[in-house]
Amino acid sequence: MKLIFVSNYFNHHQLPFCDALYELLEGDFCFLQTQPMEEERVKMGWQAEERPYVRYAAKNSCAHKSGGEKTPSSESNSNAVTGAEDFEKLLFTADVVIFGGCDDESYIQERLTAGKPIFRYNERLYKEGQWKAVSPRGLLQKYKDHTRYRKAPVYFLCAGAYVPCDYHLIHAYPGKMLRFGYFPETRHYEAGQPFNHKEPGSILWAARMIDWKHPELVVKTASYLKEYLEENTFHITMIGGGELEEETHRLAEELGVTDVITFPGFQGPEEVRAAMEKSEIYLVTSDRKEGWGAVVNEAMNSGCAVVADHMIGAAPWLIRQGENGRMYRDGEEQELFRTVERLLRDPGECRRLGENAQQTIVGEWNARTAAERLIELCRKMKFLPEMSEEQEMPDAGQDVMQDITTPASVIPQLWNDGPCSPAPVIPERSMYRRINSEQ
Numbered sequence: 264m265k266l267i268f269v270s271n272y273f274n275h276h277q278l279p280f281c282d283a284l285y286e287l288l289e290g291d292f293c294f295l296q297t298q299p300m301e302e303e304r305v306k307m308g309w310q311a312e313e314r315p316y317v318r319y320a321a322k323n324s325c326a327h328k329s330g331g332e333k334t335p336s337s338e339s340n341s342n343a344v345t346g347a348e349d350f351e352k353l354l355f356t357a358d359v360v361i362f363g364g365c366d367d368e369s370y371i372q373e374r375l376t377a378g379k380p381i382f383r384y385n386e387r388l389y390k391e392g393q394w395k396a397v398s399p400r401g402l403l404q405k406y407k408d409h410t411r412y413r414k415a416p417v418y419f420l421c422a423g424a425y426v427p428c429d430y431h432l433i434h435a436y437p438g439k440m441l442r443f444g445y446f447p448e449t450r451h452y453e454a455g456q457p458f459n460h461k462e463p464g465s466i467l468w469a470a471r472m473i474d475w476k477h478p479e480l481v482v483k484t485a486s487y488l489k490e491y492l493e494e495n496t497f498h499i500t501m502i503g504g505g506e507l508e509e510e511t512h513r514l515a516e517e518l519g520v521t522d523v524i525t526f527p528g529f530q531g532p533e534e535v536r537a538a539m540e541k542s543e544i545y546l547v548t549s550d551r552k553e554g555w556g557a558v559v560n561e562a563m564n565s566g567c568a569v570v571a572d573h574m575i576g577a578a579p580w581l582i583r584q585g586e587n588g589r590m591y592r593d594g595e596e597q598e599l600f601r602t603v604e605r606l607l608r609d610p611g612e613c614r615r616l617g618e619n620a621q622q623t624i625v626g627e628w629n630a631r632t633a634a635e636r637l638i639e640l641c642r643k644m645k646f647l648p649e650m651s652e653e654q655e656m657p658d659a660g661q662d663v664m665q666d667i668t669t670p671a672s673v674i675p676q677l678w679n680d681g682p683c684s685p686a687p688v689i690p691e692r693s694m695y696r697r698i699n700s701e702q
Contacts (some may be wrong), residue, residue, distance in 0.1 A: 264357040265291040265647060266638075269371070270364035270384075272300040273317050275532055276557050280446045283634035285316045293318050295350060297365050320350050320370075355379070359646050361420070368408055375412060380646040382637075383409075383436075384420040384443065386554025386576060388429040393691065396432045409435040416646075419686075420637075422555045423576020427688045440686040441640075441674065442580055445557045446630035449564055450536075452621070457540035458566055458614060464497040464607060467542035467567070469535045472505035475552040480599060482511060484546070485520040487600040488607065497607050499524045500542070502535055539565035543613045544606055547571035547578070550593060560628065563588065563620035568613040570602050573695050581628055584698050587619035592695050633682035640674070640683050 265288050268281060273296050284292045293316045354360055355373050362371050363384030371381060388405070389395050396402070410433050419436045420443035421427055427440045466484075470476040478501065485499050501511070501524060508526075515521050530538070535558075539545060545562035547553075551574040559577040562569050569588040571578040582588035589606070591598040606613050641647040678684040689697055 264293060264353060266359045266361070266641075267293055267295055267354060267357045268361040268363070268384075269295045269297065269354070271298050271366075272296050272364075273314070274300065276445045276447050278312065278314070279448050279630035280633055281314065281316065283631045284638070285314070287634055287638055290316070292316055293353075295320055295354070295370075297367065297370065318350070359641050363420070363422075375415065375417070378415055380416045380418075380641075380644075382418050382420050384422065385426070386422045387426045388433075390552045390554060392551075393429065393432060396429075402433065405433045405435070409433060413437060420683075421686045424579035424686075424689070424694070425551070425574070425576055425691060427686045428690055431688045438685075439674070440688075441682075442680075442684045442686045443633065443682055444577055444580065444628070445555050445560065446628075446633050446682075447557045447561050448536075449560075449624055449629040449631070451625060452566075458617065460541060461543050461566070461617075462498075462541050463543070463610065465542040466497060466499040466544045466546060466603065467502070467538055467562075468499065468546045468548065469502035469530070469538065469558060470547075470549065472503050472507040472511050474507065475550050477548040477550065478503075478507055478511045479514055480548040480596060481546055482514045482518060482520060482524065483596060484600055484603055485515070485523050486518040488604060489520055489523060491604060492607065495523055497523065500538060501526050502528070502530050502538060504529045536561060536565060539567055542567055543610070543617070544603060545569045546599075546603070547575055548599070549575050551575075553577075560624060564624040566617040566621045568606055568616035569620060570599065570606070572599075573698060574691075579689075579694060579698055581623060582620075583623075584701065586616075587623050588616055590695075590698055627681040636678065636681075636683035640677060643677065 266284060268277075268284070270277065273281075273294055277294070281292070281294050294314070295318050297320045351373065354370060355377070359380050359382065360371060360374060361382045361384050374381060409430065413435055417436070417439070419426070419430065419440045421440050422444050430436055430440065468478070468481045470478070472478045481499060481501055488497055489495060512526060515524050515526075539562050542562075542565075545558070545565075545567035547556055547559055547562075547569060549556060549572060553572075553575045555576040556571075556578070559569060559571060559575065559581055563581060569582060571582060571588065571590050572593050573579065573590040574593040578588075578590050582590055584590055589602050591602055606616075638647065642649050674685055
């Protein structure tokens with residue numbers, strides 16, 4: 264097997280990227296799912312369509328798929344992995360393994376020990392705060408999982424702009440961290456679309472109503488706009504539900520904005536995308552716990568003028584301040600309110616940001632580009648043969664501490680931006696200043 268992607272479960276955010284890998288590698292690819300999907304994700308419509316390359320590990324007794332249905336077995340699906348011996352051999356002998364979204368390090372331990380190529384793929388370490396980096400117990404575990412492999416052929420696909428500074432704190436993956444992310448479906452529209460169908464003054468927010476998604480900020484934004492705009496020339500739709508749903512509704516009543524906010528409840532991915540295509544502005548109010556935020560990709564692809572908290576992992580890499588979207592400083596409510604107000608007063612600016620955002624996704628930050636670049640990088644680093652199946656693969660070496668300098672030197676030579684380009688280490692405290700200085 265040329266390439267294996269190991270993760271907790273297969274979902275609609277991973278499907279386009281995996282489809283592209285499967286096609287580009289001519290079927291020599293598989294996705295290994297290690298656990299069932301959580302029930303909450305199932306209710307949100309996260310289940311992806313079945314694919315021939317998806318296999319199910321029996322290691323953690325993954326006997327059921329999300330929703331309680333039986334996982335494909337060796338009797339119903341020839342691609343299912345039903346025994347530990349099968350997938351352990353698969354993971355050890357594959358040319359390249361992408362390891363992400365799985366807490367069980369034992370899946371790749373033998374491969375790490377043997378010094379075989381691995382791309383780790385994950386969000387940031389310290390979502391709750393980098394102060395956790397001083398924990399002695401935590402540092403010991405991080406050393407075992409990451410730092411001791413700093414000179415091995417282990418590279419990091421960073422799902423978020425704050426991943427590099429987190430791993431820099433523990434001295435892991437120096438010079439071997441790459442910009443990456445999540446790549447939901449990229450839609451290709453005809454000229455002028457979907458802009459000709461957008462509703463003037465329409466604002467959309469779609470997320471679970473939980474504390475770190477901050478639905479209250481959207482309600483407060485409505486209150487501000489209702490006070491400072493001469494007329495109520497806007498309307499906000501808040502899709503979603505959760506533990507703060509009742510509290511959010513109650514706040515809307517207290518602030519007197521129920522006439523300018525619609526609460527349709529939870530909706531599936533297709534319904535959310537349809538709402539994005541009709542909306543001029545999309546709000547992303549999550550805080551630092553939003554490791555990536557695939558809705559940013561989707562809203563930009565749908566031609567929305569995105570206004571996002573600068574601590575969201577996807578924002579600094581996908582959004583160029585004032586060019587294809589806007590970011591506000593985390594915690595600065597008034598900056599959020601004023602940014603949305605300015606966009607509502609200038610529909611032409613909304614359109615310009617939306618058009619540039621759409622081009623960012625279609626032209627670079629999409630699943631196809633990510634897959635093509637990753638495969639090209641693997642070939643340049645001699646982890647995959649160039650094109651011919653007859654080419655002999657080089658031995659990555661048995662010494663886990665071997666300094667793989669040649670592959671690392673390849674990284675800066677290929678792309679300056681977008682997927683698989685070098686991921687800069689930018690301290691949290693400097694990020695917003697960096698964002699605005701690059702405007």
